[in-house]
Amino acid sequence: xxxxxxxxxxxxxxxxxxxxVLTDVNYTLAKGQIAAIIGPNGAGKSTFFNLVTGYxxxxxxxxxxxEEEITNWPRHKIARIGITRAFQVSNIYPKLxxxxxxRQSILAQKKKTLNFFTxxxxxxxxxxxxxxxxxxxxxxxHTEAGILSQGDKKKLELALALASKPDLLLLDEPTAGMSSxxxxxxxxxxxxxxxxxxxxxxxxxxDISVIFGYAKKLSVxxxxxxxxxxxxxxxxxxxxxxxxxxxDELC
Amino acid sequence: xxxxxxxxxxxxxxxxxxxxxxxxxxxxxxFWVHVFNEILILGLFAASFNLIFGYxxxxxxxxxxxxxxxxxxxxxxxxxxxxxxxxxxPISMITAGIAAAILGSFCVRLRGIYFAILTMAFGQLxxxxxxxxxxxxGGDNGLQGINPPEWIFATNLYYxxxxxxxxxxxxxxxxxxxxxxxxxxxxxxDNSERTEFIGLNVQRxxxxxxxxxxxxxxxAGALWGPFNRSVxxxxxxxxxxxxxVFMAIIGGPHHFLxxxxxxxxxxxxxxxxxxxxxxxxxxxxxxxxxxxxLMPGGLFGIIKTKGYFASKTTAMADANxxxxxxxxxx
Numbered sequence: 220x221x222x223x224x225x226x227x228x229x230x231x232x233x234x235x236x237x238x239x240v241l242t243d244v245n246y247t248l249a250k251g252q253i254a255a256i257i258g259p260n261g262a263g264k265s266t267f268f269n270l271v272t273g274y275x276x277x278x279x280x281x282x283x284x285x286e287e288e289i290t291n292w293p294r295h296k297i298a299r300i301g302i303t304r305a306f307q308v309s310n311i312y313p314k315l316x317x318x319x320x321x322r323q324s325i326l327a328q329k330k331k332t333l334n335f336f337t338x339x340x341x342x343x344x345x346x347x348x349x350x351x352x353x354x355x356x357x358x359x360x361h362t363e364a365g366i367l368s369q370g371d372k373k374k375l376e377l378a379l380a381l382a383s384k385p386d387l388l389l390l391d392e393p394t395a396g397m398s399s400x401x402x403x404x405x406x407x408x409x410x411x412x413x414x415x416x417x418x419x420x421x422x423x424x425x426d427i428s429v430i431f432g433y434a435k436k437l438s439v440x441x442x443x444x445x446x447x448x449x450x451x452x453x454x455x456x457x458x459x460x461x462x463x464x465x466x467d468e469l470c
Numbered sequence: 471x472x473x474x475x476x477x478x479x480x481x482x483x484x485x486x487x488x489x490x491x492x493x494x495x496x497x498x499x500x501f502w503v504h505v506f507n508e509i510l511i512l513g514l515f516a517a518s519f520n521l522i523f524g525y526x527x528x529x530x531x532x533x534x535x536x537x538x539x540x541x542x543x544x545x546x547x548x549x550x551x552x553x554x555x556x557x558x559x560p561i562s563m564i565t566a567g568i569a570a571a572i573l574g575s576f577c578v579r580l581r582g583i584y585f586a587i588l589t590m591a592f593g594q595l596x597x598x599x600x601x602x603x604x605x606x607x608g609g610d611n612g613l614q615g616i617n618p619p620e621w622i623f624a625t626n627l628y629y630x631x632x633x634x635x636x637x638x639x640x641x642x643x644x645x646x647x648x649x650x651x652x653x654x655x656x657x658x659x660d661n662s663e664r665t666e667f668i669g670l671n672v673q674r675x676x677x678x679x680x681x682x683x684x685x686x687x688x689x690a691g692a693l694w695g696p697f698n699r700s701v702x703x704x705x706x707x708x709x710x711x712x713x714x715v716f717m718a719i720i721g722g723p724h725h726f727l728x729x730x731x732x733x734x735x736x737x738x739x740x741x742x743x744x745x746x747x748x749x750x751x752x753x754x755x756x757x758x759x760x761x762x763x764l765m766p767g768g769l770f771g772i773i774k775t776k777g778y779f780a781s782k783t784t785a786m787a788d789a790n791x792x793x794x795x796x797x798x799x800x
Contacts, residue, residue, distance in 0.1 A: 272667065293671070295667075295669050295672070298666070299669040303668070303669075304667060306664075310661060310667075311664065312657050312660040312661050312664065313660055313661070314656070314660050315656060315657070315660060319656075322653070323653055323654065323665075324668040326650045326654075327665075327669050328669065332650045332653075332654045332670060332675070333650075333651060333678075334649055334650045334651060335645070336645050337650070338645070338649065339648060339649055339650045339652065340648070382668070383668055
């Protein structure tokens with residue numbers, strides 16, 4: 220009861236050799252919240268995600284998931300404990316079909332991947348179809364994932380992350396490469412997941428309408444430093460945030 | 471009905487091969503039965519190698535080590551302890567599996583060319599141990615007098631025995647490749663990074679696969695000794711590790727039967743060509759160059775692209791395109 224955060228980051232820093240990419244970032248995400256991290260290219264948004272999910276080695280600071288410190292855990296353990304992510308550049312299984320992609324992630328979540336003798340084709344049929352329907356990929360289920368359109372690859376990216384039944388979902392520019400219609404559909408799905416099953420979501424985005432339309436909390440990163448934080452309204456009025464990122468047209 | 475059709479489509483090739491294999495000894499001369507027996511044993515060896523190459527996406531250039539461990543386990547048990555062959559087969563799988571577990575634990579930390587080089591280095595390590603340890607392995611003399619038991623002593627009978635064991639092993643391997651574990655291997659081949667982010671310990675899975683591949687190589691090796699009446703350290707050598715690589719490349723690593731078909735072509739040609747000339751390596755070298763340049767993906771690769779039997783995925787994707795009447799997404 221004492222603490223209702225799902226993700227807490229303390230003094231997080233990352234240096235690649237002598238280049239400081241992230242400096243002393245403190246960040247807290249409340250359970251069930253949907254929040255965004257914004258900032259110009261190179262601000263450190265993806266690095267932040269990479270540190271939380273174990274993709275990069277943390278060089279300073281601590282990452283907590285609920286009460287547990289997960290700093291520098293191996294990637295698969297972080298995924299198992301309940302944090303999954305969708306990548307900015309789609310990171311899928313190009314030679315498997317869309318259906319097989321999603322099924323693979325579901326079987327991993329259900330701990331069925333050490334089953335040697337049941338044909339995979341017989342397992343997790345319903346769950347796989349359900350998730351394909353949810354993400355709008357049902358008509359492409361037998362297509363090799365490598366030849367999907369950019370937008371569909373991003374949807375598959377989201378499906379792979381959701382298949383792990385995470386408690387915290389990290390989305391790195393989830394709608395990049397999507398048409399405006401697809402962007403709307405995808406973000407509505409994300410919003411529904413947040414509202415209906417209470418999934419905590421943290422995303423990065425460049426699309427201003429997506430940021431202000433869906434995030435309840437905004438944090439602005441600039442050159443690896445967290446410069447502003449608050450509700451969308453507060454951030455919109457924040458002088459520093461305007462200078463760094465938002466530009467004049469929003470003020 | 472559609473289901474029966476699907477089953478036929480899926481299994482007509484292996485069934486035809488099996489029927490041909492059963493009939494063969496009755497229609498071909500003695501010498502060729504030997505060759506076909508060799509095809510079977512090396513085909514199983516290549517199929518086990520392909521778990522690592524075609525499914526996991528790593529090139530092992532030391533797979534003969536596990537084949538050799540299996541061959542020597544059966545050879546030693548039969549010659550020194552007079553064990554029955556049937557008891558030696560599972561023991562050979564276990565010893566080869568243990569060797570693969572130990573050496574593989576280092577190899578699976580690496581990828582690509584580094585993986586290939588380390589597997590090769592360990593393969594040579596096993597070769598030199600076998601080669602030098604005269605008191606135990608007979609060194610470069612090898613082990614002689616590994617005779618199959620009486621009930622399968624005749625050439626044809628040992629052929630049928632091999633056929634039975636190899637068929638069972640191939641069915642088991644097929645099940646493994648179609649299982650969730652098998653798909654996890656394809657996932658690791660396609661994108662090992664993503665596989666970590668869906669919560670799987672990639673290194674551990676690779677290690678298990680390496681052990682399974684080693685065990686079945688050991689089984690193939692165990693069949694070799696009684697077939698050849700002897701084993702020699704060359705079975706562990708790097709040239710011998712090259713055979714399954716060639717077979718998988720010729721037949722096609724992305725089809726389950728590719729390595730076995732590769733073994734048919736490679737072993738048959740070997741026997742055929744050595745009847746005329748001693749320059750078999752020259753011929754096999756030319757074949758490999760032609761395959762790599764003209765039909766990447768091997769025999770099955772070219773059949774697939776020419777559409778004689780379009781792959782499951784493409785056929786279904788086509789059907790899908792047809793019944794949605796063009797995609798709604800632009």
